[in-house]
Amino acid sequence: MKWLPLAAYIACIVGANWAIVQFGLVPVGFGLVAPAGVYLAGFTFAFRNVVQQALGRRWGFACIGIGALLSYAITDKVTIPGGLLPLAIASGITFLLSETADALVWNQLRERHWWIRAMCVGEACGMVVDSIIFLTLALGSLELLAGQILGKLWTIVPVILLMLAYRAVLARDTRARLA
Numbered sequence: 001m002k003w004l005p006l007a008a009y010i011a012c013i014v015g016a017n018w019a020i021v022q023f024g025l026v027p028v029g030f031g032l033v034a035p036a037g038v039y040l041a042g043f044t045f046a047f048r049n050v051v052q053q054a055l056g057r058r059w060g061f062a063c064i065g066i067g068a069l070l071s072y073a074i075t076d077k078v079t080i081p082g083g084l085l086p087l088a089i090a091s092g093i094t095f096l097l098s099e100t101a102d103a104l105v106w107n108q109l110r111e112r113h114w115w116i117r118a119m120c121v122g123e124a125c126g127m128v129v130d131s132i133i134f135l136t137l138a139l140g141s142l143e144l145l146a147g148q149i150l151g152k153l154w155t156i157v158p159v160i161l162l163m164l165a166y167r168a169v170l171a172r173d174t175r176a177r178l179a
Contacts, residue, residue: 002054005166006063009047013067014074016040017091021075025144028154032147035139041130042155045123048099049106050166057103064099068092082140090137097133102126119163120156127152 016037023036052060072088079086085093102122109118131148135141 005047005050005054006059009044009051009060009063010067010070012040012044012047013064013091013095014070016044017071017075017087020080020087020138021078026151028147028151030150032144032150034144034147034151035134038148038151039155041134042123042127042152043159044095045099045102045126046119046155046159046162048102049119049122049163052103052106053110053170060099060103061096064092064095067095080139083138084140085137087138090134093137094130094134098126098130101129116160116163119160123152123156123159 019036019040025033026036026038028034028038048060048063051063068088068091071091072086075087077086077088083090102125105125106118106122109121127149131145131152132142135144135148
């Protein structure tokens with residue numbers, strides 16, 4: 001069970017890059033568009049939290065490296081016109097920096113046992129950092145920033161539900177070990 005979030009985390013990283021190459025821009029609501037990987041990228045923050053909680057911080061960063069390498073392999077080293085770096089490299093750097101920002105906030109709040117606050121504030125921080133860095137490196141423009149942030153915001157509710165479910169599983173496992 002503890003390895004499932006690791007696989008999901010890597011799959012979301014790779015899936016986000018694959019979606020951008022396959023589908024380009026997608027509508028996210030209110031007349032805004034964003035790169036197609038926006039929804040999967042939004043879920044990576046939650047999976048990073050779970051991976052870090054279950055396996056430790058090193059595994060979270062290892063997932064980013066594995067995801068970037070797999071993305072590089074499946075995106076055929078695509079560089080989006082106007083982008084500063086190939087998509088997979090821009091993505092790897094972005095995930096590394098944004099996940100670090102998310103983790104710093106998340107860890108501080110989680111240590112106070114504020115799980116939901118930790119996730120919401122951590123994800124918000126990570127989403128903004130992620131969006132700015134990714135759009136700059138991969139597209140060379142912040143024109144899609146509002147759409148990128150909105151697209152990731154759509155993932156918050158399901159992510160909170162996933163975290164609540166995960167927290168319940170951890171509590172159940174802890175009770176079972178103590179019994």
